[in-house]
Amino acid sequence: xxxxxxxxxxxxxxxxxxxxxxxxxxxxxxxxxxxxxxxxxxxxxxxxxxxxxxxxxxxxxxxxxxxxxxxxxxxxxxxxxxxxxxxxxxxxxxxxxxxxxxxxxxxxxxxxxxxxxxxxxxxxxxxxxxxxxxxxxxxxxxxxxxxxxxxxxxxxxxxxxxxxxxxxxxxxxxxxxxxxxxxxxxxxxxxxxxxxxxxxxxxxxxxxxxxxxxxxxxxxxxxxxxxxxxxxxxxxxxxxxxxxxxxxxxxxxxxxxxxxxxxxxxxxxxxxxxxxxxxxxxxxxxxxxxxxxxxxxxxxxxxxxxxxxxxxxxxxxxxxxxxxxxxxxxxxxxxxxxxxxxxxxxxxxxxxxxxxxxxxxxxxxxxxxxxxxxxxxxxxxxxxxxxxxxxxxxxxxxxxxxxxxxxxxxxxxxxx
Numbered sequence: 001x002x003x004x005x006x007x008x009x010x011x012x013x014x015x016x017x018x019x020x021x022x023x024x025x026x027x028x029x030x031x032x033x034x035x036x037x038x039x040x041x042x043x044x045x046x047x048x049x050x051x052x053x054x055x056x057x058x059x060x061x062x063x064x065x066x067x068x069x070x071x072x073x074x075x076x077x078x079x080x081x082x083x084x085x086x087x088x089x090x091x092x093x094x095x096x097x098x099x100x101x102x103x104x105x106x107x108x109x110x111x112x113x114x115x116x117x118x119x120x121x122x123x124x125x126x127x128x129x130x131x132x133x134x135x136x137x138x139x140x141x142x143x144x145x146x147x148x149x150x151x152x153x154x155x156x157x158x159x160x161x162x163x164x165x166x167x168x169x170x171x172x173x174x175x176x177x178x179x180x181x182x183x184x185x186x187x188x189x190x191x192x193x194x195x196x197x198x199x200x201x202x203x204x205x206x207x208x209x210x211x212x213x214x215x216x217x218x219x220x221x222x223x224x225x226x227x228x229x230x231x232x233x234x235x236x237x238x239x240x241x242x243x244x245x246x247x248x249x250x251x252x253x254x255x256x257x258x259x260x261x262x263x264x265x266x267x268x269x270x271x272x273x274x275x276x277x278x279x280x281x282x283x284x285x286x287x288x289x290x291x292x293x294x295x296x297x298x299x300x301x302x303x304x305x306x307x308x309x310x311x312x313x314x315x316x317x318x319x320x321x322x323x324x325x326x327x328x329x330x331x332x333x334x335x336x337x338x339x340x341x342x343x344x345x346x347x348x349x350x351x352x353x354x355x356x357x358x359x360x361x362x363x364x365x366x367x368x369x370x371x372x373x374x375x376x377x378x379x380x381x382x383x384x385x386x387x388x389x390x391x392x393x394x395x396x397x398x399x400x401x402x403x404x405x406x407x408x409x410x411x412x413x414x415x416x
Contacts, residue, residue: 041375047277049065063216068118068416096142182256249295304343316331344384
């Protein structure tokens with residue numbers, strides 16, 4: 001039997017397959033934490049509590065699962081399109097102008113897994129394993145914005161042991177402990193030997209710790225309210241800066257954002273369930289990326305990000321067509337933490353997005369079911385007008401990003 005930390009190491013070793021730069025959530029958070037919620041755009045997920053993946057969205061929901069063991073395993077496949085159009089960028093003297101960078105998107109695989117068990121009629125234990133943060137952007141080596149970045153990969157893999165307790169027929173409480181393995185690999189070009197562009201590489205990793213809390217209130221027999229909080233996580237990412245023939249030990253302090261979600265589930269009638277949620281994310285915890293040398297403390301990189309706190313609003317519905325088939329649909333609007341062209345970067349060209357989703361749940365047997373979900377993500381066209389950082393020459397990346405994404409998810413649920 002695998003120990004949870006051993007599984008976390010395995011997921012960390014597999015982190016190269018996670019690429020969620022244009023998945024369901026804004027910033028570099030990953031909302032694709034299951035396949036069942038994909039069908040209704042994750043609207044009201046903190047109040048849904050239909051399978052073991054409630055461990056992530058609201059651990060208190062484990063008390064709504066039938067006694068015994070519950071397992072849910074999912075795969076989400078985001079297929080993203082990302083293009084840049086130059087509208088007047090400037091370059092360093094002697095450097096080649098460059099091009100639009102090719103296709104910055106791609107295909108990724110996001111696996112998640114959850115297990116819950118009942119101790120008695122009121123107490124539940126559970127474990128979740130999933131990537132909670134991630135982003136990959138990959139531009140060509142001749143990209144006009146190569147001095148600000150060519151390849152960027154960020155992954156955060158989370159192990160989430162959890163507990164839930166049903167106080168009475170109205171109130172259930174839940175809590176979880178989060179162990180996050182964080183890894184970053186940022187690459188670019190250095191404009192110091194024109195027309196030759198030496199490559200640079202900044203890597204680092206750390207393990208951080210946090211917690212999440214949840215409550216579910218059965219307000220009426222038909223209406224359930226879910227409230228959750230996921231804490232921020234402090235990281236001291238240690239690694240190396242490589243470039244110009246040197247390899248310098250480096251470190252960066254990063255505070256991953258906290259989130260609060262309020263969700264509602266209402267059974268309109270015996271077949272139709274309505275879902276809604278409002279979620280706030282504290283992205284202002286990351287105003288900049290500052291990297292310092294671990295030898296002497298010199299600043300190696302000071303990249304302004306200007307992240308702002310953001311909000312998400314979602315509405316969804318599920319319709320029980322017959323005993324074996326449940327139909328789903330949903331829509332959500334997710335605000336980006338990046339609000340202006342000077343704060344947007346070629347590494348994370350994020351923008352506000354709208355999600356449209358459909359899906360089904362099909363029973364295979366009394367104890368086993370499968371969820372299928374599809375989301376199309378409409379991202380608003382976004383502008384960049386960002387200086388590279390040289391106070392004398394001030395070359396600027398100036399242009400617009402056009403992007404969209406399609407996400408296909410599948411999930412297997414089994415009780416035993």
